[in-house]
Amino acid sequence: MQLVKIKRAIISVSDKNGVLDLSKELTRMGVEIISTGGTHRLLKDNGIAVREVSEITGFPEMLDGRIKTLHPMLHGGILARRDIPEHMAAIESKGIRPIDMIVVNLYPFKEAVLKDGAKFEDIVENIDIGGPSMIRAAAKNYRSVAVVTNPDQYAAVLEELRSGGEICEKTLEKLMTEAFIATAQYDSMIASYMFDRFGEGFPRSFPIPSEKVEDLRYGENPNQQAAFYRAPFSKGTTVAKSEQIHGKELSYNNILDLDKSLDIAMDFERPTAVVMKHTNPCGLASDDNIFDAFKTAYNVDPLSAFGCVICLNRDCDMPTAEMISQYFVEAVICPDYGPGVFELLSKKKNIRLLRTNSPIAPSERHREYKMKKVQGGLLVQTDADADIDPKALKVVTVRQPTQEEISALMFAWKLAKHVTSNAVVYVKEERAIGIGAGQMSRVDSAKIASMKANEPTEGSVMASDAFFPFRDGVDEAAKAGVTAIIQPGGSIRDQEVIDAANEHNMAMVFTGCRVFRH
Numbered sequence: 001m002q003l004v005k006i007k008r009a010i011i012s013v014s015d016k017n018g019v020l021d022l023s024k025e026l027t028r029m030g031v032e033i034i035s036t037g038g039t040h041r042l043l044k045d046n047g048i049a050v051r052e053v054s055e056i057t058g059f060p061e062m063l064d065g066r067i068k069t070l071h072p073m074l075h076g077g078i079l080a081r082r083d084i085p086e087h088m089a090a091i092e093s094k095g096i097r098p099i100d101m102i103v104v105n106l107y108p109f110k111e112a113v114l115k116d117g118a119k120f121e122d123i124v125e126n127i128d129i130g131g132p133s134m135i136r137a138a139a140k141n142y143r144s145v146a147v148v149t150n151p152d153q154y155a156a157v158l159e160e161l162r163s164g165g166e167i168c169e170k171t172l173e174k175l176m177t178e179a180f181i182a183t184a185q186y187d188s189m190i191a192s193y194m195f196d197r198f199g200e201g202f203p204r205s206f207p208i209p210s211e212k213v214e215d216l217r218y219g220e221n222p223n224q225q226a227a228f229y230r231a232p233f234s235k236g237t238t239v240a241k242s243e244q245i246h247g248k249e250l251s252y253n254n255i256l257d258l259d260k261s262l263d264i265a266m267d268f269e270r271p272t273a274v275v276m277k278h279t280n281p282c283g284l285a286s287d288d289n290i291f292d293a294f295k296t297a298y299n300v301d302p303l304s305a306f307g308c309v310i311c312l313n314r315d316c317d318m319p320t321a322e323m324i325s326q327y328f329v330e331a332v333i334c335p336d337y338g339p340g341v342f343e344l345l346s347k348k349k350n351i352r353l354l355r356t357n358s359p360i361a362p363s364e365r366h367r368e369y370k371m372k373k374v375q376g377g378l379l380v381q382t383d384a385d386a387d388i389d390p391k392a393l394k395v396v397t398v399r400q401p402t403q404e405e406i407s408a409l410m411f412a413w414k415l416a417k418h419v420t421s422n423a424v425v426y427v428k429e430e431r432a433i434g435i436g437a438g439q440m441s442r443v444d445s446a447k448i449a450s451m452k453a454n455e456p457t458e459g460s461v462m463a464s465d466a467f468f469p470f471r472d473g474v475d476e477a478a479k480a481g482v483t484a485i486i487q488p489g490g491s492i493r494d495q496e497v498i499d500a501a502n503e504h505n506m507a508m509v510f511t512g513c514r515v516f517r518h
Helices: 019-028 037-045 053-057 072-079 085-093 109-114 120-125 130-140 151-164 169-198 252-265 290-298 318-324 341-345 403-416 442-452 472-479 494-503
Strands: 003-005 008-012 032-035 101-104 146-148 166-168 211-216 226-230 243-246 272-277 280-286 308-312 329-334 352-355 370-374 377-381 424-428 431-436 461-464 484-487 507-510
Touching (some): 008 019, 019 037, 072 085, 109 120, 130 169, 146 169, 166 169, 226 252, 243 341, 252 272, 252 280, 252 308, 272 290, 280 290, 318 341, 403 424, 403 461, 403 484, 424 442, 442 461, 494 507
Parallel strands (some): 008 032, 008 101, 308 329
Antiparallel strands (some): 003 166, 243 352, 280 431, 370 377
């Protein structure tokens, strides 16, 4: 097994956590420490024997510190393979001594971007050059050099050195892997930020920076492992930025449902409640207050709501909490919890309570690229909204919709675009009546929406996320007592569908855009 004895180390860190204790221990073990800039000053001020990089290179720092470690006297000592005599002879001939460990973490680029009022020039200056170069060099030569990139690694490295004064091959491999992940994450953050600022369309390679939030108990099923990651520069209100204040740890499926329910709620300005089950809403309502909105939304389909996720776009008040506490609910997400609400809901040991600490409203939505991993590839698309102006709706039937019907149709359209296709929804005023989701045939979705309704569908309106390929969906709507339909249009049988609506004295409007969700 390959072992590396640590005799010389470069320590140069932006994150100073734990570096003094590490350096003191290394010095006690007889390790020669080389350092730069602020790290060198910190170690020296604390009485730790340390040599400055310029002593080794014979070249001063310059260009405001942009050039410090980019020198053969350092990189030769890092990159030389100990198992190749020619490498060792070459560096010896130039007076270069081997370096056995580097302890390096990088300029705080992320923090510079997120700083209030950050100037672009300051952000650029926080792009590290020498640090990634040393990390990559040491990682490439990992059989000869230990590469330490995170304070979380210090304790394990020191423990191993105390045991035998050497780093074993398994640890070297682990450190190398984590080093390449660290530089990949760092570069992807820079690329993502620059693309967001200057890029257009879709880049040749898609940068996806991410930071682990937590390991999850399992994935969609117990036989699958899973973890949750957040994007470092995400804007607006998101589940990833929300705070869990009570309950069991979140599951993979919880997070999917929370994200989807939040996505729906952010389409509405008025007090709105979303009841979510298995990535489809089983209830949605807006009202003058959040209690009435929730009561109505839950009663859309109380059978399906068992074990649901709830999103409220207002703070959860006591009447709403009292109602929630009567049911089996997996999770609740809202901006915050009113007086006494947390104390009441937290009596249920397992319910997950999350607060966004920011408004849930259209103004807080930030459109991001949507991605789906497929076997061997990645699908990426924009998240452009199909925003419809009620005045731009195309009336295609003899009967014109009333103003009340138009208002209900617009609510239904907002709901339909969040339901898994083929989606057909029935709505009255500002509440869902019946939701038909995820069917291979659109007419089946229409039948299911009618079947799932918990109140009479007579006088409701219908929304369809894509065009009707046949008149049968309209005929089903007529049986349910639907008076008006909103749909994209665009089928070769549009006239057949329009004729059916006219036969049933329905109003029908075309939006001209599809909101199909696969």
